[in-house]
Amino acid sequence: MLLKKILIGEHYVLEEGFPIRVKIKRYFCHDCGKKSQAEFTGFFDKFCNLSNDFKNKIINARENSWVSLRNIKRLIKDWFGIKVSHETIRKVLLVEGEFYYFNDELKLSGYYGYDEQWERVNGNWVYYLVLFDLVNNVPVASMLTEILNENVIENFIDMSIPFKDRVAIVTDLKPEYDKIMSKLGFVHQHCTFHLEKNIKSNMEKKINKKMTNYRFELKNTHPQYSDDNLDEIIKKKKEEVKKEIWEYIAEFMELFKQSTFDEAVEYIEFLKDEIKYYSEHLAKYLKKNFFPEYRKFLRFLEDDYKRHLEPTNNKLENFNGNTMPKYEKRSYRTMQGLWSALMHKKDGWIKRRNEDLTN
Template sequence: MKPKNKCLLFLILDGKQYIFNYLNSDPVRKNDEKSSKSHFGENTVQFVLYIDGILDENCFINEKGVIEYHDPHCKNCFSNDLIKKSFNKRKIFLENVISVIIKVKRYLCKKCRKYSQVRLNGIYEDYCNFSVKMKNKAVKLRTRGWDSLRNITWAYSVFNDVKMSYETIRKSLLIHEGLYYLNEELKISGYVAYDVQWIRINRKWHYRHVLFDIVHRMPIAELLAKKEDSKTTKNFLKNSIQPKDCIAIVTDLKPSYDKIMRELGFAHQHCTFHLLLNIYDSISPELTKMRKKFERNLKNKELNLSDNQIKEKSKQFIEDYKSEINEYLSLIYQLFKQQTYNKAIQYINLLKRESVNFPKLLKEYMNEKFFPEYKKFIHFLEKRHKGKLDNTNNQIENYIGNTMPRAHKKKFRTMEGVFNQIMLQKNGWVEKRKQELTF
C-alpha cells in the first residue's frame, strides 16, 4: 500500500494562488530560487498544509499534489479495473473556513465505461463544499431546540463568516430515514410507559406513538402514523418489545388499551393523574347543567334580581360545590400514597363506606367507573413492581413535551420533517440525560 502523505502539495486558495511544498520547510517566496518552477503565477507562496482533516484512510496525495485512491474502484459498478485520467478541481471549505480548490483524480472504468473521481465521503460528501463536521453544527443547534433554516444560516454567517444555503442545511438535518425508530442499544427493564402525541400536519391529524423505559428513563421506540387505532398500537408494541420484557406498562385511561395490554402479557397500570383529569372531564358537563338549573330556579323565585346578580350567585354556588368535591378528591388521592398493596385495599374499603357522604356527582363516578376497576390503579404498590413501576406516565409526557413542544407542532409540512426533528431533539435529550447520570 502506498504511504499516506499528510500535506497538500498543490492547492489554490479561493481568490489567491498558493503552492504547497511536500517538505516541512520554512515558507519561501515565489521569487526565491527554490520555487522558481511554480506554475501558478507571480503571487504564489510556498508552505506546507497538513490535511488529516480532508483525506480519509482510502486516499493519499501523489507527487503532483493530486488526491488519489490507494485502491482505485469504480463508484458505479465497484470494479477495480480502472484507467487513470487527469484530475478535476474541487472547491471546499476547510475547518477554519478558508475556501480552497483541491485536485481530485479522475478514473475511467473498463467494465462499465463510466467516469468517476475520488470521493471524500468520509469528510466531504459529493457535490458539497462543506465538511460533514461543519454541517453537523446545524444538527447540534437543532438538538437543543427547533430553529428555522433562516436563523441557522444567520448563525453560520455570524460565527463562521460563511454563507451556507438553506438546501445544504436542510439535507444535513435529515439524520433518520423512515417514520419508525427503535433503540437497539437499550436493554429494556420490562417496566415501560406508552403514550400518543397528536400532531397536525396540513390540516390532518397524525399520531406519534412512544414507548419509554421507566427504569432506565430512556425512549425505546417511536412511530409517526396516520392512525391511533388498536391495530396500530398493538403492532407498534409487538414490534418494539419482546414478550419476555412485557412485565408492566403505564398508560392513560383509553378503554381499548386494556385488551391490548392483556394480550401482550403486561400488568396494566392506569395513570392516576389521568384519573383526576377524567373525573373533572366527566363531571364538568353535569356542573354546567346544575348551574343552568340553579339560575332558572333563582330567576323564578327572586324576580327582583338582575341577570348579573343571578350569574354571580350561580357562579358562587358552583364554586362552593367544586370546593366540596376537591376536599373529597384529596381523600381519594390518599389511596395512591399508601405504603403497601394491602393497605391500599383496606383504604379502598374505607372509601366505599364513606362514599355515601360524597357529593352526588363524585359518588356516581366512583360507583360506576372507579370502584369496579380500582385494581388497575394500584399495580405500582404490588411487591414485585414496587420501586420500578410508576403510578403516572409523567416521565414519558416530560420526554414527549421536551422533544416536540406544543409550540413547534405546527411548524412542519411533512411527516418526514416532523420525525427528523423529533429524532434530532431525541438525540439532544438522550445526550443531556447521559450527562446527568455521569454526575
C-alpha cells in the first residue's frame, strides 16, 4: 500500500493494486489550539507515506538478494507502477542502533564456530565478526568494526557467550586464535578444511617455483626448444608432479574420516611411517605444521565432544557465503548501509532455514 498526499486533506491509497482516493479528516481543538488527523495505526507509521506492508515487501527483496537500492526502485516501478525515491527506499532498509547483533531467542549449545569477513566501505576495510551455534545451526552474534585485533576478537566473543555456555569452538588456523580461545575457556578445534586448503596453497607455490627452475634448466640445456615447446613440457610435468602430491594429500586427509580418536592416533602412526615416500616439501610441511600439534585437529573425535563438535567450520562458511556472497558486486558508502544489508540478509537466511525445518 502506498499513501501519497495530493491535496490538503486528500490522499491516494493503493489497495491491492488499485488507486483509491480517500479523504483524511483533520481536527482542530478550540481549547488547546492544536491540530490532529486520523491515524492508520498498524498500517502506516507516523509521517510515512509507505504502508508497513509495502515496506515489508522492500525488506523482503533485500533479505533474499543483494539487489541494490536503485534496482529495488526499478522493481517497484515495474511491478506496481509506482515511483519511489532512492532515499525513501534507503530509509526503509535502514537498521538503526549499534553495529552489534545478538540472538537473544537462542538457547546456547556450547559448541560454536567463529570467523571474520572483510568488506570495503567508502574505500576502507571494515571487519564483520560472526559467532555461529553449530548444534542449533544459527548465528549467535555478529559485529561490524573498523579495527581488528586480539582484544576486539576476545571482547566480542566474551560479551556474546557467557562462561557457563563455553565448551568448544572451531576456527581457521590463524595463530592468534589459540591464545584467545584458551583464555576464554574453550576447547579449540582447528578447521580441517582450512588445513587442506593451506597445504594445497603451500604446495602450489612450491610446485610453481620448481617448474620455473625446471624451465630455466631446459632453456639452457635445450636451446633449440621454442617457448611453445617449453610451455607444453612444463605443463605436462606440472600435471604429473601435482597429481602425485595431491594423491598423498588425499591419503593424509583420510585421517579425519576415522571413526574414533584412537583410530585416528593409529592412522597418524601410519602416516609417520608413510611420510618418507611423500614429496620433500609436503613431508616438511606436515612435520612442521601438523604433527607437533595434531590433537588440535582431532578434538571433534574425542569422546567428550564427539556428538556436537565438527571438524570444519562449514556451517558458518555456508552462512557467510549466503549472507555475504563474494560473487555479488556491491558497494557501500557507510558502515550503517553495510550493516543494514547484513542484518536483512541474516534475517532472510534464518527465515529460509526455519521454513526448511517445518516443511
